[in-house]
Amino acid sequence: MAEQPIDGWFTEIFDRQGSAISLKVKEKLHDVTSPYQHLEVYATETYGNLMVLDGCVMLTDRDNFLYHEMMSHPALFTHADPKHVVIIGGGDCGTLREVLKHPGVERVTQIDIDEEVTKAAARFFPTLTESNNDPRADLKFEDGVKWVDNCADESIDVMIIDSTDPVGPAEGLFKTDFLKRCHRILKKGGVMVQQSESPLYHTDSIIRELREDMEKAGFDSVATLPFPQPTYPSGWWSCTLAGKACDVKQFREQDAEQASFALEYYSATLHKSALVLPPFMKRLLER
Ligand code: SAM
Numbered sequence: 001m002a003e004q005p006i007d008g009w010f011t012e013i014f015d016r017q018g019s020a021i022s023l024k025v026k027e028k029l030h031d032v033t034s035p036y037q038h039l040e041v042y043a044t045e046t047y048g049n050l051m052v053l054d055g056c057v058m059l060t061d062r063d064n065f066l067y068h069e070m071m072s073h074p075a076l077f078t079h080a081d082p083k084h085v086v087i088i089g090g091g092d093c094g095t096l097r098e099v100l101k102h103p104g105v106e107r108v109t110q111i112d113i114d115e116e117v118t119k120a121a122a123r124f125f126p127t128l129t130e131s132n133n134d135p136r137a138d139l140k141f142e143d144g145v146k147w148v149d150n151c152a153d154e155s156i157d158v159m160i161i162d163s164t165d166p167v168g169p170a171e172g173l174f175k176t177d178f179l180k181r182c183h184r185i186l187k188k189g190g191v192m193v194q195q196s197e198s199p200l201y202h203t204d205s206i207i208r209e210l211r212e213d214m215e216k217a218g219f220d221s222v223a224t225l226p227f228p229q230p231t232y233p234s235g236w237w238s239c240t241l242a243g244k245a246c247d248v249k250q251f252r253e254q255d256a257e258q259a260s261f262a263l264e265y266y267s268a269t270l271h272k273s274a275l276v277l278p279p280f281m282k283r284l285l286e287r
Helices: 064-078 094-099 115-124 144-149 168-174 176-185 199-216 253-257 268-274 279-285
Strands: 002-006 009-014 019-033 038-044 049-053 056-060 084-089 107-112 137-141 156-162 186-195 221-228 236-243
Touching: 009 049, 019 049, 019 056, 019 115, 038 115, 049 115, 056 064, 064 094, 064 156, 064 186, 064 221, 064 236, 064 253, 064 268, 084 094, 084 144, 084 168, 094 107, 094 156, 107 115, 107 144, 115 137, 144 168, 144 176, 156 176, 168 176, 176 186, 176 199, 199 221, 199 236, 199 279, 221 268, 221 279, 253 268
Parallel strands: 084 107, 084 156, 107 137, 156 186
Antiparallel strands: 002 009, 009 019, 019 038, 038 049, 049 056, 186 236, 221 236
């Protein structure tokens, strides 16, 4: 639920949870309504620029590295040899930039429904889009559900579902049918990862249902990795990995330790610790 800035504060209210996040803003930099969503960009006092879609915080300069590194590196270091990666959503291009850091990746196809998000990212978050001209990157602007429908069987190594919340244009990305199609287009040994909302607010709902749906879709292993995300509901977020003939509780630990590129949050040790679920999540997920 959105609120216009009041006395210089942007506030997103999580009504059902009786909580909210507020950021002190200096000015509104951008406001556009696309056929899919309402996009705003603000300059904040202490978090750099802030992107908001339909009233929900998408990212800030200050803390987006947490989300983007966790949406990419755990999945890429879990796959034995990722070459063709697909990102559904991800229009701000932060996840794309992280994926392209892996030298073995040969092709990344990103499908976001809304070109306005990528245009705004290029203008207001230029560090996130700095790898968009990499010859391995292919940016498409169409519905990710339709793109997956038309994709050949067993042709992709890693799929990253970097979507908005499961309402509006992203609703279809959380359905069992969509997960079945993702399973179909992944090669054996393939890995998918989906942003899976807050461990505090959604373990007993969205996270549990997503994991069950992934199993129903044919994936033979699942793992939910929690990580901090200060500007999302509850300040705590998660991604859920699923493997097709691949155990997503194992990863290329030595390769992660020796990563040749700069990282701010992800590390091999962090990955290992993120695979350990807190007892309350274990209890709710194993019921
Ligand atoms: N970090 C964010 C979060 O968890 O709130 C998600 C970031 S990313 C900007 C989400 C993107 O998903 C948006 O750019 C939106 O346009 C895209 N999206 C939503 N539904 C989609 C669909 N059906 N196909 C492709 N992209 C979609």
